[in-house]
Amino acid sequence: MVVIIACVIKSFADSETQLLWVTGKSRRNPTPNLRRAALRKLFMIDSAGTLADLQIPPGNRLETLKGNRKGQHSIRINDQFRICFVWQEGNAYAVEITDYH
Incomplete structure (x- = not known):
């Protein structure tokens, strides 16, 4: 049996998000609940076979962004x-991970 593990996340825009992904720790995301939720969402992205996979669960609220973030997509960690x-x-x-509102 051959198991192939493909990593979908290829790069990070900032060192804080990468630190959270690699170590589970973050200086910027203050609460344990936020860190856990962010890690869970990062795992969803890393496990996605297609962009459409991120439409589930509906709470992700997958969006195609506009304006200065044109070409990007987002999923929600929480309301903020x-x-x-x-x-x-x-x-x-x-x-x-960003608070862009």
Whole structure:
């Protein structure tokens, strides 16, 4: 049996999001609940086979962004924070946790 593990997240837009992904720790995301929720959403992105996979669960509220974030997509962590990323050829690039409202 051969198991192939493909990582969908290819790059991060900021070091804080990468730190959370690699270590589970973050200086910017203050509460344990926010860190856990953000990690869960990052795992969803990393496990997605297609962009459409991120429409589930509906609470993700997958969006195509406009304006200065044109070309990016986002999913919600909570009412305040989002994970923004660029989706190209089945991979996520420039992944970042942000409060862009």
